[in-house]
Amino acid sequence: xxxxxxxxxxxxxxxxxxxxxxxxxxxxxxxxxxxxxxxxxxxxxxxxxxxxxxxxxxxxxxxxxxxxxxxxxxxxxxxxxxxxxxxxxxxxxxxxxxxxxxxxxxxxxxxxxxxxxxxxxxxxxxxxxxxxxxxxxxxxxxxxxxxxxxxxxxxxxxxxxxxxxxxxxxxxxxxxxxxxxxxxxxxxxxxxxxxxxxxxxxxxxxxxxxxxxxxxxxxxxxxxxxxxxxxxxxxxxxxxxxxxxxxxxxxxxxxxxxxxxxxxxxxxxxxxxxxxxxxxxxxxxxxxxxxxxxxxxxxxxxxxxxxxxxxxxxxxxxxxxxxxxxxxxxxx
Amino acid sequence: xxxxxxxxxxxxxxxxxxxxxxxxxxxxxxxxxxxxxxxxxxxxxxxxxxxxxxxxxxxxxxxxxxxxxxxxxxxxxxxxxxxxxxxxxxxxxxxxxxxxxxxxxxxxxxxxx
Numbered sequence: 001x002x003x004x005x006x007x008x009x010x011x012x013x014x015x016x017x018x019x020x021x022x023x024x025x026x027x028x029x030x031x032x033x034x035x036x037x038x039x040x041x042x043x044x045x046x047x048x049x050x051x052x053x054x055x056x057x058x059x060x061x062x063x064x065x066x067x068x069x070x071x072x073x074x075x076x077x078x079x080x081x082x083x084x085x086x087x088x089x090x091x092x093x094x095x096x097x098x099x100x101x102x103x104x105x106x107x108x109x110x111x112x113x114x115x116x117x118x119x120x121x122x123x124x125x126x127x128x129x130x131x132x133x134x135x136x137x138x139x140x141x142x143x144x145x146x147x148x149x150x151x152x153x154x155x156x157x158x159x160x161x162x163x164x165x166x167x168x169x170x171x172x173x174x175x176x177x178x179x180x181x182x183x184x185x186x187x188x189x190x191x192x193x194x195x196x197x198x199x200x201x202x203x204x205x206x207x208x209x210x211x212x213x214x215x216x217x218x219x220x221x222x223x224x225x226x227x228x229x230x231x232x233x234x235x236x237x238x239x240x241x242x243x244x245x246x247x248x249x250x251x252x253x254x255x256x257x258x259x260x261x262x263x264x265x266x267x268x269x270x271x272x273x274x275x276x277x278x279x280x281x282x283x284x285x286x287x288x289x290x291x292x293x294x295x296x297x298x299x300x301x302x303x304x305x306x307x308x309x310x311x312x313x314x315x316x317x318x319x320x321x322x323x324x325x326x327x328x329x330x331x332x
Numbered sequence: 333x334x335x336x337x338x339x340x341x342x343x344x345x346x347x348x349x350x351x352x353x354x355x356x357x358x359x360x361x362x363x364x365x366x367x368x369x370x371x372x373x374x375x376x377x378x379x380x381x382x383x384x385x386x387x388x389x390x391x392x393x394x395x396x397x398x399x400x401x402x403x404x405x406x407x408x409x410x411x412x413x414x415x416x417x418x419x420x421x422x423x424x425x426x427x428x429x430x431x432x433x434x435x436x437x438x439x440x441x442x443x444x445x
Binding site: 144191193194196197204 | 377401404405406407409410411
């Protein structure tokens, strides 16, 4: 174990590099509509599992749709969870957002197609066709192209189920050249290390998944593990928290810091509160206006543009190396 | 006197060896970083796998820790890393065994063979 070096405040590091973390007009509204998931992954920053019951109410959902309607700068709706497909109004949300002309991304864990709904026991095997019919962009976590890393992180048997689910997505056209159906995969390291270069990993994934399983996809997003919740607990338990934080700090990349996702995204929790990103949401770091916690009912672009983005130690995860966001690397 | 060697935190003190003969250390680090830390005719990934194998062959705990991380962060997986150290192990076994030729020569000189 290395000696702990004090981690400077994130804001201080930004100032030292003359970086002003200003918000732009939001382009993406990220909706975390449920904490329920059919899986319970060891790195999950949401602490999701089949036992979680929190989900977005009809009222909050209606307010989100109203914001989408009145906010032209928001071109993308990023639906996440938990496994968002388990929310009873998931399909309603997708269809309404598509009807408003928005690009809809679903953070789809692949296995939810194969597992019964944890509560209702209904099958969700219709999802590949449903996604296709509504031109949803699918973003799926596959921690590695081999079983070992994937099952270590996401649970025994997840890799095989994920491969089957990817085959089904390919079968309806996802990831196939010329289909217009986007299937992007997400890599995150299996432990306390930084992701390899995204382009190298994408090349490996494409080669291996095609050769071994005849699977195709569009792009790979490499995401850094955030030192919060379950992953933080594991690091602390193994004495690896301080070395990991030092690794993130030493890898601070000003170019990545200039393009962090919090500048153009607003994250909404199941209960309607607003946050700068999904990680801040999980840490309870609300967007506030004079100590008033903003909710979706308060959504106003001009107000938001004047409010500071909240940062903390975990933000070093988004600025390390090639940078990390829900869409992968951020550095030029 | 330290009660044990090879503490992980000691690796971070490597540069302190440059306290004396600093120009030599400066030259070494420049050479080392140019050789290992850049993509050349070999990629950084390939170089890291070679370094991991050499670290095992020369039994350097600092290097094994460092290059385990570097291998992962340049995109290698445990299967590839394990194959790399088997190459080192196979070479070491081969190097031992090929010296058997010397033994055979000696046996011949003594009229045993």
